[in-house]
Structures are given as C-alpha cells and as structure tokens.
Amino acid sequence: MGLFTTTADKQLEEARKNVVPSEVVCPACKQPFTASGVTLSAINPALALEAHKCPHCGHLLSSRRPSLDGL
Secondary structure (H helix, E strand, C coil), X not given: CCCCECCCCHXXXXXXXXXXXXXXXXXXXCCEEXXXXXXXEEEECCCCEEXXXXXXXXXXEEXXXXXXXXX
16 A cells, blocks of 8 residues: 555545645746645545645655644
8 A cells, every 4th residue: 555545536536625725846847836636646644645746747746734723
C-alpha cells in the first residue's frame, strides 16, 4: 500500500471539494499555480497529506492539509 490514495475513488472526490485554494510555486519548473481541487491528485487522510500536480510540468507537490482547528 502506498503513501497516497491515487485512484478516482469517492474519498478523493470528496477531498477535492474540501481543498482550500492557495497559490504555490512548483519547485521543479518554478512556475506559479493555484493548488485547488482541480490539481489535487492524491491524498492520505490518515496523515493529513495531499499532493497537487503542477499543470505545467506534472511534478507532484505534497503538503499537509490545514487542520480544522488551525493548529
């Protein structure tokens, strides 16, 4: 079992609805893009990780999901 869920399952679709859009810069191609539900390509709910695919080069940028309590 991998670190992320990458299949088009209901859990990933539900996570796409809850993504808070943010501006990021791809570390591979240095292009800015908006991390949103559209760019979300993998999640790990147990570790609160999400991965967004750069629309310019396809690089995956992983980060922690914001917690509901803000901590």
